[in-house]
Amino acid sequence: MLSENERYADIRFKEAGLIMAMEKNKVKFGLNKVHWAKILSFDDEGVPTFATPVRLPGAVSLSIDAEGEAENFYADDGVYYVINNNSGYTGDLEIAMVTLEFATEILGEILDSKGVLMETNTAELQQFALLFEFSGDKNKIRHCLYCCSASRPATEGQTVEDSKEVKTETLSLTSTALASGLVKSRSCEQTDKSTYDNWYKSVYMPDLTQATSVQSAKSSKTTA
Secondary structure, rough: OOOOOHHHHHHHHHHHHHHHOOOHHHHHHEEEEEEEEEEEEEOOOEEEEEOOEEEEOOEEEEEEEEEOOOOOEOOOOEEEEEEOOOOOEEEEEEOOOOOHHHHHHHOOOEOOOOOOOOOOOOOOOOOOOEEEEEEEEOOOEEEEEEEEOOOOOOOOOOOOOOOOOOEEEEEEEEEEOOOOOEEEEOOOOOOOOHHOOOOOOOOOOOOHHHHHEEEEEEOOOOOO
16 A cells, blocks of 8 residues: 555656656757648639648758737727737748749749740749648647748859859748638647648648637636
8 A cells, every 4th residue: 555655756757747748849940841732723712722742852941930910909998909910921941952843833934845944924923832840859840831922043153162062042932821811730749640640641721610619618618
């Protein structure tokens, strides 16, 4: 039979094990597994159909800034309502080299019968979802920006000197909301295994109505 001190130690040990199992990421670093999925069409309600995600190899860095700021509406001598102005993200994706498939499918470049890639001033840029992950200290956080567009990269080069320097290409990105208001998703410590494992096989589209219901239920339990 356990003494009172032993029972207390056993409880603390179980609590510690539970906390360790659900421990959250504390830091994030390292960009990896960048994919893109072309938006093939939109239905009458603005819901997109995505192509199968394609790997964009040679990811170097991704820097995106949130566009739009929250604004306070004042009434009754205080903050009455907070207006959320979420205008998506803008930033840069640096990669080793733009792939042929991305250049033709997204940037609108044309590959002729002789295998020459051409850029015209009438090229139509295509929208796409951008999927990627950061390597954290506990989990690899996976992200999806649902409605992105990219500008063509600059062309750079220099003469070879004593040491060689690798030249990368940078895509300027703009990410906006879908008609539903959906801008971005990411995995967390509560993401189910099937959704996490299939993140790069097809673009995950959440049910916003169901998500709102779940959040409301959690809020009710918290206030109860």
